[in-house]
Amino acid sequence: MSTLDKDYENDPTKDALDDDEIDDDELTQDWSKIAALSKKNPNYTIPKRGEKDAVIDGTNAQELLLNNARNEMFEALENSVRGTMIKSQVKAYYLPLQHEAIVPHPKGNFLQSMGKADKQGRVFLKFHEFLYLAERGTITPYQTFCIQDPDSLEEQTIELQLSIQDLYSFFKSQDESDNFLVFAYLKRLGFIVNLTDSNDCDTTSFFPPPKKSILSNILNIYNTIRSIFTFHKLSLFNAFFYSKWNFLFNRYTTSGQIYVGLKKLIPFFKAPHTRYDLLSLNSQHKLSSDTSHKKQKLSNINFKPLKITFDVWKPQSNYKKKVPGLPDYQVVVFNKNDPHQRFPTYLEMRKIFDSLDYKFEYLSEITDDLSWNKYSYTNGMLRTAYLSSIKAKAQQQRSSQNPNNPKSKKKKNSRPTSQFVLQNRRLKNGYRSFLLCVIDSGIISFVKISETDFGSEDVWYVPPKNIKKYNK
Amino acid sequence: MDEKLELVRNNLVHYQQWEDVRVSPASFQWEGENIQLIIGKPSNSEREECVLPVEYSQYQESLLTTNLIDATFTNLVSEEFERIVLAIIGDDGTVVFYYITRGTSTI
Amino acid sequence: MAKGHTARLRYKYPLPIHPIDDLPDLIPQNPLSWAYWTYCYLTKVNYLKFRIPVEIIGQKYVHILVRNSYHMQYLWENGFFGTGQFSRSEPTWKNRTLERLNIGLTNTRINTLSNNTxxxxxxxxxxxxxxxxxxxxxxxxxxxxxxxxxxxxxxxxxxxxxxxxxxxxxxxxxxxxxxxxxxxxxxxxxxxxxxxxxxxIDTNGNIIELEALELLPVEAIFLTFSLPVLNISVQELCSRLVPKPVQNIKYDDIQLLIRKYIVYHHYRSRGWCVRSGIKFGCEYLLYKRGPPFQHAEFCVLVLDAEESQDYTWYSSIARVIGGARKSLVLCYVHNELPEKNILQLWKSGNFTELFSKFNVGEIVYKRWVPGKNRD
Amino acid sequence: MSCIDIEIGPSGHVGHVHSLEAARRLRTSHGVVGVLSGTLPAAAQQNCFLYLPLVLPHEEIAWLLRRCDDGDGDGKEKVRLVRRQVTENGSQLQEVSRKQAVEQARRDEKNIRFHMTYDNNSGITHSKELDPQYLRECQCTRCEVYTALKEGDASRVVAAGSRFGAQYTLYPGDPLRVHATMLVLPAVKNNQPWDVRALLSIARLATTVRKTVLLPSTSDTKTRATSDDTSIDRRQSHDTQNHVRFYRLEWTGFG
Known part of the structure; x- marks a missing residue:
C-alpha cells in the first residue's frame, strides 16, 4: 500500500457519504414502539427508528404512512400519563418564598443525589429538582394555602395539587428555565447534576485553601519567574534571525535548528500542563483577578458573561451528596437565541477556564496513579484526611476509588504508547475543558471547549540518521 | 480578457474539460471590478451553464453580496438559464464551483 | 514500499532552506579531518544559491504566481508551498495533459525532477x-x-x-x-x-506550461520575511498585498493579513505543513509532514481574541470538519499593542517587531455526546 | 371556536404549549411541530422521545398569531398568548380547592392511577391572555425569514437547525415522514459581504447529503429593494417579498 495516494480523501464529500453522526434527521422517530410500552415494565428498550421518504409525492400511501406516524406519536403521548400508583407517591410542597420545595416524608432513589435533609428528616428540593421529579411522576407537587371560610370565618389550611403547567409558570427567569432544560436532559441520562454555586454540601476543590501559605508563597515566586504568557524577551535574537545576515553568518546543520530560530517570533499562551502549573496559575489568578478583566468589562456591556452553571458527575451508585468529590465535568449553559448572550470570546473563555474546579482529566494522562482524593481538598482539608475523619470510612473509600479503577487499568495498557501518539492526544484533547451546552428553542447540544497548546509541541520531521555514515 | 476570466476559462477548458467555453460579451462594473460571465458545457452534460467568476481573498472582505448576485441575474443572465455557476477564485490557487438558484420554490 | 522510499528522498527537507548536512565526519584522532571539517563548515552556507521570482497579478485581489517549472517543483518538494492552479495540490497538470493527449508516451516526455513520480x-x-x-x-x-x-x-x-x-x-x-x-x-x-x-501545443509540438504554482499571501510572506527564498523584499510584497499609498493605510486594511500571518508562522515554525483550508471552511489545514504522507488532522480557524460570531457560524464549520473526521482548532490572536503602534510598525517596515507583538491562544472545539461519556 | 394557548416564558423568546390537543392541531393544520422538551414519564431515561410542554420559538409564535388574525389556516381556531398567574382571589381559590378535594378523595378511595393534566384554569394558577401585539408585529430578521419560509407553503416545517450547523432545517412536510431538504443559514443583509468560506463549505457538505443550503437576505431599507426586482420567487406573498429574498447554494460536484 502506498502512502502517497491519500490526498483525494481530503475531499469532505467522501466521508460525508457514510457519516452516521451527520444526519440525525435521516432517521425517523418511530413512536409506535413507545406507544406499545407497558407503563409497568421498566425494562423497555428504546425503539429503533424507521425509514423516511425523500420528497412529498402527494400519494395516498405517503399520506397514510404520515397519519399512522402521527397517530402513534400522539397516542404514545396521551397514554404516557404522569404519576404512578398513589401508594408510592411522595408528596412535595412548593414554598413560594424560598422558591423551593419541601418533602416531609422523603423516600425513593432520588434522595441519593438530590435534596438537602434537615434535622427532622425532611428534605428540601431546589425548584428544578422539584419540577424534574414532578415531571417524572416520582413526586406529587402540592402547595398549601391558608384560606378563610366565608361562613365560619375560620382560618383553615388546605393543600392543593399543582399541575405541571403551574410549575412552569413559577420560573423566575429565562435563565432558570434554560437551566432546567439542561438539568433534566442530563438527569434523564443518569448523570448527577448540581448547581455549581449551590452550597448544600461540603464542597471539594482541586485547589488548596488559600491560607496554607508556604506552598503558595513558593508558587508565587515561581510565578514571577514564569508568567502565563511566555513572552520571549528575544527581540535582539529575532532582529538578527529575520535580517538578511542570518543565513549568511549562521551555520545550521539540521532543519531543527532553523525551526528553533523560527519559533521564537510569536509568543503564545501556554496551557497549564501539570498540577503545579494549575496550582500556581490559581494562586496567581487570585492575586490579580481585579485588574485583568477591566478591559473586558468595557467591551461587553450588552452581554451577560457566561459562567459555569452545573457540576456534573458520571452515573454512579456510590455518590455521596453531602460530600461529593470533584465533578467529572462542568457545564456552561448558553442560549443561542438570547440577545443578551453570545458565544464566548477567547478572553471570556479564559475567565471560565480560570474558574474551573473539577477532575482535570488530562492530569491522569501524565500521572499514573492519580488518586483524586490525594489531589483535592474538602472543607479545607486534604480529601483523604477528611474522608478518614468521618465515620463511614470504609464505604467512602470504596466509593472514591471506584471511578479511578477503570482509568488506572487503561493507563497500564497505554504505557508503551509512542511519543507521537501521546503528542497527538495532547493536541487533540487539550488541557482544561468545559462543556458548552447550547440551547436552541428546546433543542440541546453540547460542545466540549478545551485549551490546547500547539506552541509547546514540536512536530518537524527529523530524518533518520544515516547508518552508513556512522559505520565509517 | 482580465485575469480572473482567463483563469476560470482555462480552468474550465483545461482542468474541468468543459466544451464550447466562451466569454459572454455583456458586462457591468461593480465596486471597481468587472463582472462578466463565461458560458460553456460541462463534460458529460447536455445543458450549458453560465459561470460567474468572483475573487476571494484570505485577508480581504469578499465582493460577493446578495446585491451583486441580484444585479448579475438582472443584467447578465438570460431567460434560458435558471441558475448560475459561481466560480470562487481563491488566493490559494483553487477555483471552486457552486450553483446559485433563486428562491425557495423547487424543494 | 518503494514509493514510500522515493517519497522520503523526494521530500527530504521540510523547508526550502536546507541544513548543512553533508559535513565530513570528524575523526577525533585525525587532526587532518578536523581541518577539513572546519574548512567545509566555513565554506558551506544555508543560503540558497538562487532566489525564486514571483509574478504578482491583479489589483485589489492579487495572485502570487511562480511560473518556472523547476521553481514550482522546488517549492512543492521543500515544504509543500503553493498549489498548482489546475491541480488538487501539487502542480501536475502538464504531465496529466501529456498523458491525456498521448504525447508523453512517444517522444517528449517532459524532463523534470519528478519523472519517477x-x-x-x-x-x-x-x-x-x-x-x-x-x-x-x-x-x-x-x-x-x-x-x-x-x-x-x-x-x-x-x-x-x-x-x-x-x-x-x-x-x-x-x-x-x-x-x-x-x-x-x-x-x-x-x-x-x-x-x-x-x-x-507550441510550434515545436511541445506542451505549453499553462499552470502556475500559486502562493497564499502568507506563504509568500513566510518565504521572504522568515526565509530568504523569494526574489522580492517583504516590504515590496506587502505594498502589493495592500495596494494603497502608505499614508492612507488604516488598521482595518492590514489587521486580517497580520492575524493570518501570525497564525501561519506559529504553526509553520513548529514544523507543521500549513495549507489552505478553504474547502473545509477554515483558514488552514495542518499536516504533520505534508499531503503525500498523511491526512491533515487539524483544521484551524483564525479569530481575534475578542471576536464572537453567531453560534451557527461555529457549528456549521464544526459540522463540516467533524464530517471529515478532523479536529477543529480555534486559534485566537491577541494584540498586545494599541492599533496605532501596530500601524506605525507596518509603515516603518519593521515586521519583526510587529509580528512579535501579538500572541496566540488555542481552543479545541468538539461536539460532545452525553450518552457516549457516561463511563 | 377552539383555542390554542401558548404560554410565554419570563423573557418572551420561547413559548410553551401544554395541551396535547393543541400540539396535535399545531402540527396538522399549521405545520408547526415545535420541540417536545419534558420528561416522558413512561420512558424517563432517554432523550429521544420526550413529552409536553412543546417549545416554540418566538418567530414561530409571531407567525401563528398573524396567520390566525388573517383568517388563514382553517379559520376555526384562535391562537392565544397567555401567561399563567397565581390566583389571588381567595374565593376562587376556595372554589377550586373544594372541587379538587372531592376529586382527590375519589381517587384516594379507588386507589387508582390518576391523571395530572387539568383544564387550563383549574389549578392554583390561571391563564391570563396577553396582548399579542408586540409579537404579532415583530419585525426582527428571524421573524421575517420564518414568515417568508412559511408563506411559500404553510405545510412546510421550519425546525431549529443548530444540530445541523444551520439556523433552521426546512422540511417539505411533517418530519415524521420526510427528510429535511434545506439547511437555512442565518440571514445576511443585501449589501453585506457573504462569508464565502463558511457558506461554501456547508453548502458542499449539504449537497453530499442531498440537502440544499438556503441563504436568506434582507434589505436594509425596506422600500429600496422593490425597484429592480425581478429576482423574487413568484410564490412568495406580497407581504414579504420586499424584505426577504433567498438564494440556494449547491456544490456542483467539481472543483
Whole structure:
C-alpha cells in the first residue's frame, strides 16, 4: 500500500457519504414502539427508528404512512400519563418564598443525589429538582394555602395539587428555565447534576485553601519567574534571525535548528500542563483577578458573561451528596437565541477556564496513579484526611476509588504508547475543558471547549540518521 | 480578457474539460471590478451553464453580496438559464464551483 | 514500499532552506579531518544559491504566481508551498495533459525532477475524476428508483413491493461502494482530443506550461520575511498585498493579513505543513509532514481574541470538519499593542517587531455526546 | 371556536404549549411541530422521545398569531398568548380547592392511577391572555425569514437547525415522514459581504447529503429593494417579498 495516494480523501464529500453522526434527521422517530410500552415494565428498550421518504409525492400511501406516524406519536403521548400508583407517591410542597420545595416524608432513589435533609428528616428540593421529579411522576407537587371560610370565618389550611403547567409558570427567569432544560436532559441520562454555586454540601476543590501559605508563597515566586504568557524577551535574537545576515553568518546543520530560530517570533499562551502549573496559575489568578478583566468589562456591556452553571458527575451508585468529590465535568449553559448572550470570546473563555474546579482529566494522562482524593481538598482539608475523619470510612473509600479503577487499568495498557501518539492526544484533547451546552428553542447540544497548546509541541520531521555514515 | 476570466476559462477548458467555453460579451462594473460571465458545457452534460467568476481573498472582505448576485441575474443572465455557476477564485490557487438558484420554490 | 522510499528522498527537507548536512565526519584522532571539517563548515552556507521570482497579478485581489517549472517543483518538494492552479495540490497538470493527449508516451516526455513520480500523481487526479463520475451515475440510478417508488405508490402498490425497491436501493449503495474501492486499484485513461487542446501545443509540438504554482499571501510572506527564498523584499510584497499609498493605510486594511500571518508562522515554525483550508471552511489545514504522507488532522480557524460570531457560524464549520473526521482548532490572536503602534510598525517596515507583538491562544472545539461519556 | 394557548416564558423568546390537543392541531393544520422538551414519564431515561410542554420559538409564535388574525389556516381556531398567574382571589381559590378535594378523595378511595393534566384554569394558577401585539408585529430578521419560509407553503416545517450547523432545517412536510431538504443559514443583509468560506463549505457538505443550503437576505431599507426586482420567487406573498429574498447554494460536484 502506498502512502502517497491519500490526498483525494481530503475531499469532505467522501466521508460525508457514510457519516452516521451527520444526519440525525435521516432517521425517523418511530413512536409506535413507545406507544406499545407497558407503563409497568421498566425494562423497555428504546425503539429503533424507521425509514423516511425523500420528497412529498402527494400519494395516498405517503399520506397514510404520515397519519399512522402521527397517530402513534400522539397516542404514545396521551397514554404516557404522569404519576404512578398513589401508594408510592411522595408528596412535595412548593414554598413560594424560598422558591423551593419541601418533602416531609422523603423516600425513593432520588434522595441519593438530590435534596438537602434537615434535622427532622425532611428534605428540601431546589425548584428544578422539584419540577424534574414532578415531571417524572416520582413526586406529587402540592402547595398549601391558608384560606378563610366565608361562613365560619375560620382560618383553615388546605393543600392543593399543582399541575405541571403551574410549575412552569413559577420560573423566575429565562435563565432558570434554560437551566432546567439542561438539568433534566442530563438527569434523564443518569448523570448527577448540581448547581455549581449551590452550597448544600461540603464542597471539594482541586485547589488548596488559600491560607496554607508556604506552598503558595513558593508558587508565587515561581510565578514571577514564569508568567502565563511566555513572552520571549528575544527581540535582539529575532532582529538578527529575520535580517538578511542570518543565513549568511549562521551555520545550521539540521532543519531543527532553523525551526528553533523560527519559533521564537510569536509568543503564545501556554496551557497549564501539570498540577503545579494549575496550582500556581490559581494562586496567581487570585492575586490579580481585579485588574485583568477591566478591559473586558468595557467591551461587553450588552452581554451577560457566561459562567459555569452545573457540576456534573458520571452515573454512579456510590455518590455521596453531602460530600461529593470533584465533578467529572462542568457545564456552561448558553442560549443561542438570547440577545443578551453570545458565544464566548477567547478572553471570556479564559475567565471560565480560570474558574474551573473539577477532575482535570488530562492530569491522569501524565500521572499514573492519580488518586483524586490525594489531589483535592474538602472543607479545607486534604480529601483523604477528611474522608478518614468521618465515620463511614470504609464505604467512602470504596466509593472514591471506584471511578479511578477503570482509568488506572487503561493507563497500564497505554504505557508503551509512542511519543507521537501521546503528542497527538495532547493536541487533540487539550488541557482544561468545559462543556458548552447550547440551547436552541428546546433543542440541546453540547460542545466540549478545551485549551490546547500547539506552541509547546514540536512536530518537524527529523530524518533518520544515516547508518552508513556512522559505520565509517 | 482580465485575469480572473482567463483563469476560470482555462480552468474550465483545461482542468474541468468543459466544451464550447466562451466569454459572454455583456458586462457591468461593480465596486471597481468587472463582472462578466463565461458560458460553456460541462463534460458529460447536455445543458450549458453560465459561470460567474468572483475573487476571494484570505485577508480581504469578499465582493460577493446578495446585491451583486441580484444585479448579475438582472443584467447578465438570460431567460434560458435558471441558475448560475459561481466560480470562487481563491488566493490559494483553487477555483471552486457552486450553483446559485433563486428562491425557495423547487424543494 | 518503494514509493514510500522515493517519497522520503523526494521530500527530504521540510523547508526550502536546507541544513548543512553533508559535513565530513570528524575523526577525533585525525587532526587532518578536523581541518577539513572546519574548512567545509566555513565554506558551506544555508543560503540558497538562487532566489525564486514571483509574478504578482491583479489589483485589489492579487495572485502570487511562480511560473518556472523547476521553481514550482522546488517549492512543492521543500515544504509543500503553493498549489498548482489546475491541480488538487501539487502542480501536475502538464504531465496529466501529456498523458491525456498521448504525447508523453512517444517522444517528449517532459524532463523534470519528478519523472519517477508521474504515475502516482496521475493516479490521484484520475481516481478523483472517476469517483466523481461514479457518484453521478449513482445519483441518476437512485433518482430512477425513487421515481419507480413514486409510481408504485400512485398505483397503490403493496408494502412488500416497496420493501423490494428499498432493498434494491441498498444493494445499489453497496455496489457503488464496492466499485469505488475497485477504482483505486485499476485505472484507465481516456484520451479524447479536443479543439481547445491545440492551443496547448507550441510550434515545436511541445506542451505549453499553462499552470502556475500559486502562493497564499502568507506563504509568500513566510518565504521572504522568515526565509530568504523569494526574489522580492517583504516590504515590496506587502505594498502589493495592500495596494494603497502608505499614508492612507488604516488598521482595518492590514489587521486580517497580520492575524493570518501570525497564525501561519506559529504553526509553520513548529514544523507543521500549513495549507489552505478553504474547502473545509477554515483558514488552514495542518499536516504533520505534508499531503503525500498523511491526512491533515487539524483544521484551524483564525479569530481575534475578542471576536464572537453567531453560534451557527461555529457549528456549521464544526459540522463540516467533524464530517471529515478532523479536529477543529480555534486559534485566537491577541494584540498586545494599541492599533496605532501596530500601524506605525507596518509603515516603518519593521515586521519583526510587529509580528512579535501579538500572541496566540488555542481552543479545541468538539461536539460532545452525553450518552457516549457516561463511563 | 377552539383555542390554542401558548404560554410565554419570563423573557418572551420561547413559548410553551401544554395541551396535547393543541400540539396535535399545531402540527396538522399549521405545520408547526415545535420541540417536545419534558420528561416522558413512561420512558424517563432517554432523550429521544420526550413529552409536553412543546417549545416554540418566538418567530414561530409571531407567525401563528398573524396567520390566525388573517383568517388563514382553517379559520376555526384562535391562537392565544397567555401567561399563567397565581390566583389571588381567595374565593376562587376556595372554589377550586373544594372541587379538587372531592376529586382527590375519589381517587384516594379507588386507589387508582390518576391523571395530572387539568383544564387550563383549574389549578392554583390561571391563564391570563396577553396582548399579542408586540409579537404579532415583530419585525426582527428571524421573524421575517420564518414568515417568508412559511408563506411559500404553510405545510412546510421550519425546525431549529443548530444540530445541523444551520439556523433552521426546512422540511417539505411533517418530519415524521420526510427528510429535511434545506439547511437555512442565518440571514445576511443585501449589501453585506457573504462569508464565502463558511457558506461554501456547508453548502458542499449539504449537497453530499442531498440537502440544499438556503441563504436568506434582507434589505436594509425596506422600500429600496422593490425597484429592480425581478429576482423574487413568484410564490412568495406580497407581504414579504420586499424584505426577504433567498438564494440556494449547491456544490456542483467539481472543483
Amino acid at each position: 508521474i504515475p502516482e500523481t496521475l493516479q490521484l487526479e484520475e481516481i478523483t475524476k472517476r469517483r466523481r463520475m461514479l457518484r453521478i451515475e449513482f445519483k441518476q440510478q437512485r433518482e430512477k428508483l425513487e421515481k419507480q417508488l413514486l409510481q408504485l405508490r400512485k398505483n397503490n402498490g403493496s408494502i412488500e413491493e416497496e420493501k423490494e425497491l428499498l432493498e434494491k436501493e441498498r444493494e445499489m449503495l453497496r455496489d457503488f461502494k464496492a466499485k469505488q474501492s475497485l477504482i483505486d486499484i485499476e485505472h484507465s485513461f481516456n484520451n479524447n482530443e479536443r479543439l481547445e487542446d491545440f492551443e496547448l
